[in-house]
Amino acid sequence: MIALARANVKEAAASLISARQRSLLALLGIAIGVGSVIAMMSVGVIVRDEGLRQFKELGTDILSIRIRRAAPHLAALVTPEDAFRIAALPTLAAAAPYMTTQGRISIAGRAAQDVTVVGTTASLADLDKLSIATGRHISDLDTRRYYCVIGAAVASAMREAGFEKVVGEAVRLDSAVYTVVGVLKRIPQGKRRYDPTRSVLIPISTAQRVFTRPAVRNFTARMKPGAHHLAATQEVNDYFRRKSRDLRVRVRSAEQLIEQMYKQMRLFTLLLGSLGSISLLVGGIGVMNVMLISVAERRLEIGIRRAIGARRADIQSQFLIESVMLSLAGGAVGMGAGIAATWGICNFAGWTFQISATAMGLGMAVATACGVFFGFYPAWQAARLDPVATLRGT
Amino acid sequence: MNEEQDRANGAARPAEPALRLVDVRRSYATGPVVTEILRGVRLEVNHGDLLSIMGPSGSGKSTLMNIIGLLDRPTEGQYLLKGAEIGAMGDRELSALRNASFGFVFQSFHLLARLRAWENVALPLVYRGEATAAGRRRALEMLDRVGMADRADHLPGELSGGQRQRVAIARALVGEPDILLADEPTGALDAETGREIMNLIIELNASEGLTAIIITHDRGVARQCARRTRILNGVLSEPAAEA
Numbered sequence: 001m002i003a004l005a006r007a008n009v010k011e012a013a014a015s016l017i018s019a020r021q022r023s024l025l026a027l028l029g030i031a032i033g034v035g036s037v038i039a040m041m042s043v044g045v046i047v048r049d050e051g052l053r054q055f056k057e058l059g060t061d062i063l064s065i066r067i068r069r070a071a072p073h074l075a076a077l078v079t080p081e082d083a084f085r086i087a088a089l090p091t092l093a094a095a096a097p098y099m100t101t102q103g104r105i106s107i108a109g110r111a112a113q114d115v116t117v118v119g120t121t122a123s124l125a126d127l128d129k130l131s132i133a134t135g136r137h138i139s140d141l142d143t144r145r146y147y148c149v150i151g152a153a154v155a156s157a158m159r160e161a162g163f164e165k166v167v168g169e170a171v172r173l174d175s176a177v178y179t180v181v182g183v184l185k186r187i188p189q190g191k192r193r194y195d196p197t198r199s200v201l202i203p204i205s206t207a208q209r210v211f212t213r214p215a216v217r218n219f220t221a222r223m224k225p226g227a228h229h230l231a232a233t234q235e236v237n238d239y240f241r242r243k244s245r246d247l248r249v250r251v252r253s254a255e256q257l258i259e260q261m262y263k264q265m266r267l268f269t270l271l272l273g274s275l276g277s278i279s280l281l282v283g284g285i286g287v288m289n290v291m292l293i294s295v296a297e298r299r300l301e302i303g304i305r306r307a308i309g310a311r312r313a314d315i316q317s318q319f320l321i322e323s324v325m326l327s328l329a330g331g332a333v334g335m336g337a338g339i340a341a342t343w344g345i346c347n348f349a350g351w352t353f354q355i356s357a358t359a360m361g362l363g364m365a366v367a368t369a370c371g372v373f374f375g376f377y378p379a380w381q382a383a384r385l386d387p388v389a390t391l392r393g394t
Numbered sequence: 395m396n397e398e399q400d401r402a403n404g405a406a407r408p409a410e411p412a413l414r415l416v417d418v419r420r421s422y423a424t425g426p427v428v429t430e431i432l433r434g435v436r437l438e439v440n441h442g443d444l445l446s447i448m449g450p451s452g453s454g455k456s457t458l459m460n461i462i463g464l465l466d467r468p469t470e471g472q473y474l475l476k477g478a479e480i481g482a483m484g485d486r487e488l489s490a491l492r493n494a495s496f497g498f499v500f501q502s503f504h505l506l507a508r509l510r511a512w513e514n515v516a517l518p519l520v521y522r523g524e525a526t527a528a529g530r531r532r533a534l535e536m537l538d539r540v541g542m543a544d545r546a547d548h549l550p551g552e553l554s555g556g557q558r559q560r561v562a563i564a565r566a567l568v569g570e571p572d573i574l575l576a577d578e579p580t581g582a583l584d585a586e587t588g589r590e591i592m593n594l595i596i597e598l599n600a601s602e603g604l605t606a607i608i609i610t611h612d613r614g615v616a617r618q619c620a621r622r623t624r625i626l627n628g629v630l631s632e633p634a635a636e637a
Contacts, residue, residue: 003526007513014508304504307465308565309493309521312485387465391500392456 004314005321012322015294016329023326026290029283030330030370031337034363036276038338040269041359043345047265050351051258057190060254062127063092063229064191065219065236068248075215077243080121080204083219089235091227096124097216099207100194105154106172107161115154116194117173119207127220130196135167135182142203148178149201152186173200176210191257193218229253261349268345280366283330284374291323291378295385302382303390316383323375324368331367338363410477411438412572412605413462418471420457420628431457433628434471439573439607444599446616447609449625455609456577458625462607463575464492476572493521497566501578503558505550511561512537512546518569536564540594556587563594567604574598574606580615592618 016023065086067078079097086095098120106112124130125137138149148171150158158166158180170177178200189195208214223232233251240249295302302315310318339355346353420432431454439445449455460466461473464480473480475495480488497518498504505514515533516526524532537543540560550558559579566574576595580588592615598604608619616622623632 003524003529004520006526007517007520011508018508300504301506304506305517305521306489307463307492307498307504308518309489309569311489311521314489314521388460391460391465391504 008318008321009325011318012325015298015322016290016326019290019294022290022293023329026283026286026326027330027333029279029286030327030367031283031333033276033278033280033283033370034331034334034367035337035341036272036279037366038335038359038363039341039345040272040276041362042338042342042354042356043265043268043272045356045359046342046346046351046354047261049354051261053352054191054254054257057129057188059129059222061093061223061225061227062254063221063223063232063236064193064252065095065221066250066252067215067217067240068250069217070247072215074244074246075213075217077247078216078240080208080216082216082239083121083123083221086219086221086236086239089232089239091223091232091235093222093224094123094127095219095221096121096127097204098124098218098220099204099211099214099216100218101207101211101213103174103200105150105200107158107163109172113154113157114198115151115173116199117207117211118194118199118201119204119211120201121204124201124220127222128192128196129187130201131185131187133183133185135180137182138201138203142181142206144205144209145203146176146178146206147181147203148173149182149184150180151184151195151197151199153197154200155183171200173202174210178202191254223253229255264349268349272341280370283327284370287323287326287330287371288374288378290326291319291375292381294322295319295378295382298382299385299390300393302385303387306385306387307391312383315385316379319379319382320372320375323378324371327367327371327375328364330370331364334367335360335363411440412443412476414438414472414474415462415468416472416474418461418468418473420454420461420466421469431628432461432468435625435628435630437623437630439605441572441605442599442603443605443607443621444596444619445607445621445623446619447607447623447625447630448611448613448616450611453625454628455611455625458630459575459577459607459609462573463496463498464488489521493518493569495572497563497569497571497574499559499562499566499574499576499579501581503550503555503562503582505558505561505565507550509549510546511542511548511550511553514550514561515565515568517565522569532568533564536568537561539567540564554587555583556590559583559587559591560594563591567598572605574604576606576608578610578612579608580610580612588612588615 083095083097086092098118101117103115103117104112105115122138122140155166163169166183167180169180171180184196187196236251237249240247305315343353415435415437418432418435421428421430435458447455447458461468475491512530512533515536516529519529519532534546537546540563542557542560542564545553545557580591583591595606596618599606608615610616623630
């Protein structure tokens, strides 16, 4: 039977190649369909992984609170001390205020570098998972002192500039000189509003003095274990509303971010799913068409094979193999298309690109299924041809 | 064992005929019109026979060949192949039996254009499930026997009519069938090549006891066969056998 299968595969390839144009057109539909399926699956896997990563990075219990830009008298209502009161809300366990601005740091009068200046309190370190490589963190005792903790990239720049030990050195940040008290470990930005590697952390009280806009607009908070993010969001909203009805606050949780991502994924899934199913249908009809023509053109051959001893089942499998091979060729092209599409979507949505083996497998399975499904009728038709009629040429 | 000996003996006739048709009728219904092609054919073919069936076109000789070759079934009557009634057999059995019992030779050769000569010859073995290497070996042996060993790797399109028919005969015989069924085997060939092909069949019959049924409208071809039958309007007749 192996010999028969091998002969069938060889025959099928020769037949498909001889009808090149027809085959290519049918193949295109399958390729787009399989590509869509692969992209759809991959995006699903990527979003799931992305979600898991975010949970891991920030924790499921972190809320990011941002006050919308408001008139100065409203902005003045929010102070760093609000962090303590937010932390005291029933569903919340801790909170830290922070404010950011863009700055330029110069080391020993040269090696200038653009950085994000983050004014904050000691508790941000824990909430935002900022670990110290050397030195210490900003402390609540540093009130209005010109102390700073620098990101890993800034520290590297200092070392390049010839500073052997970074902690204890003085750096100029815009117009003020700060003493470096600590260096952060190198960590990815994740969903933080600032890139810790390229940041300089200073006491929030200092920041309020040196920033052109002294309003505190950001808080990071942690919920109590078991608290629901919607309940916590509600409490935070209510808290700020009590200060003024005109304060607009946006609260986001990791869960919300992930939900948002899933929403985006569902959109892609819908898009790819409909594109995929339409292309598979069109491609499948193309395959069926190619196969019907192939059967019609090879009636005599079918008769000869039957006379030689081919069973109906042999004829049927011969044509099924041919249609599956055609679909698989489409599937192979579709794999490339799927990878490209996934890459494009990841670029667009800002997700980490990866290829899922399951998606590839599923794509090929879909191609095979398509070949069997759409090849079945032509193959069945070929198998039930009357050998006498085919040999007579009618 | 017995069969093999019989075949080696050539003319010897065992009790069980290779095939037997009893009152075989075949009719086609085209709408309300029923056309009867075969009207009660009786025929016994014994091992080692070289039998011709001669008749004008439309006489039913192709239909008869299709029925003998298991490509078609009688509407009425009995067909016994090696003593077994084929009436109740399904496609699976018939196909296997066709593969094992018959080798077809057609007027227009009917080689598969995409396959090389040896691949065409090996095809019956492929459907028998034989391994490729063994099939190739036997196909090459068979091509050698019909004098086509040096054309084994050619495509049918690269061969002359006579060469193609030799390849077709090799394909018909590679599976060691009981009966060679030839439908106008010389019909598409010039006189000289036709004679060569007939000589090949006669020689295989004489030397190896090959049973062959040759359908023809050519008196010259029929005359070369030891047993001669005629078919006219669906009735088969056999003039008194010569001594």
